[in-house]
Amino acid sequence: MKVKLKVKRTNPETGQSGYSNYEIEAAENVTALDALIQVREYEDGSLALRCSCRSAICGSCSMRIDGQARLACRAKVLALTRGDENHEMVVEPMGNMPVIKDLVNDMDSFWSKMRQVDPFLQPEGPEPVAEYRVPNETMIDLTHTMNCIMCGACVSDCTVLEVDRNFIAPAALAKAYRVVADPRDGHEHDRLEKLSEYGGIWDCTRCNMCVEVCPKGVAPMNRILQLREMALENGIKNNAGARHTNIFTKSIEDGGRLNEVWMLPGSVGMFNLPRILKEMPGALKMARAGKLPFAQAIPPGFPGSHKMKGMDRVRNVVRKAASLKPKKPEVTG
């Protein structure tokens, strides 16, 4: 099988980058990593890349292939090209992290973010006589996150990190969930408080990119959502993210459809005048275009607020849905 590769190269001395094209003959079952190693061994010894286990365990060979972060050792060429030998696979280093050379990234920022969440258990209180006990259900839930091999794929493609270096980003937030949700840790509240600050759990746009690119099913965004739920349960509600989800939910409970008008004041704080004033020019432009829904003028929960037909039935579903909540597993023994 013919394999065409277009590989992004960066010269560490000059910092300049460009693309090198390669065309090799390879077996049908090769992975992108096999192809790249073949290039390095037989075509161009100057090509730099990281790899080790070749079995999706070590997490060394993350890179962008056809625009998406992947473990090169797990990316089958045939699946990517759909059998089209003229398909040119574009191979680039990971995003959101500086490049050292060619396909090798500097992962310092990845590790410093990881350290930022204190990624180890900190028990409080007297030690148990025998050993710490964790319910099975909890442990099964935590295994999602424990599967993380720190390959950096999620950080590479995170759409928020792309615009804000301060964002803790998916890998470290998933790790934070791993310790916060472990009953052996004694700092759940403090950790959640810190994670609710700027750069933390509420800054994620829920774009699902990390879920898509994670090769190990960690689904970091889903862990971030779990952290949000835990933060709210811990009463950490004095921030725009918490207020946003509260006014949103209240709006649906009240009227069935979203009341868009009250989302902003409800999130930033009803009396946060400087922030609300900032939106005024935009609101006026929307009003001029006929895009301000005046039917939503009354805030959710107040008499006369906009409601869909048949809200009594909706409210019945909302009320009864509380019974669907899973029971918290208890520590025994």
Next chain:
Amino acid sequence: MEYSKWAFWPGCVSKGAAPELYLATNRVAKELGIELVELDQATCTGAGVIQEQNPEMADALNARTFALAQQLGLPLMNICSTCQGIESMVQDKLTKRPEYLAKVNAILADEGLHYTPGLVIKNFLWLLVEDFGLDRLKKMVTRPLTGLRVGPFYGCYILRPSSILGKEEHPDRDHYLEMVIEAVGATVVDYEGSKKCCGFPILTINRENSLTQAGNHIHEAQDLGADALVSPCPLCHLNLDAQQPAAKQVTGHDIDLPIIHLPQLIGLAIGVPPKEMRMDHHVVSTKKLLEKLAAAPVRA
């Protein structure tokens, strides 16, 4: 099996801040001969926000919407990438967890509703390609958008996570927008931002980040010569159109790019007058776009 009659969940935004989408959808569906039965008692999908504190409530409300469609014996159409993603997610969860589904159904039974897994749920984009068919669409094009350069903007939830979005059966779903743009005679602008996040979900939480995301994508497409972006998601539309002046201010990019809804793109090509799709009711004026189009030849 291809369907021509659908239960229609219009979503919140087309009934609120983007009334032009609601209008354009109904107008274009009529023109295409797609029959829509609006679900006027269905509720918001939760958009991933209710799920942050009460996933069970969102599951039950979505199951209720599915059951309302099934009561009519119809597949379900939405016009929002976020609605599509959430509906697919809930559908996946209910299918994989029959015991949980039974509990949800016990709640729905109060109003005589029942959800049985297997409901077909499609965004207008998917329906257009898979059920209506692009060949049929091409034959209906009276005003090919020749010379118009259009950038696709998908919206996250219609793309990811791919494991629950039917990509095995329909592997080209991530290319449909490009296919539709070409089918109506326009030229696709290929830019990196087309499959990224518009930033809307954090607009009220981290305004700078949200608007930087929107501004960057618009700037990139405009730089590559786009005349417009087209999206199947009204949430993206809000951040890219209604917030564009603010995004211009935050990013400092000199941007001025019309953002159009997918049904509007179709409508333009099949000869629906722009006014009937409220194209004069966008925050970023579509005037230049329509002028360019008016100068292009009409097919007899």
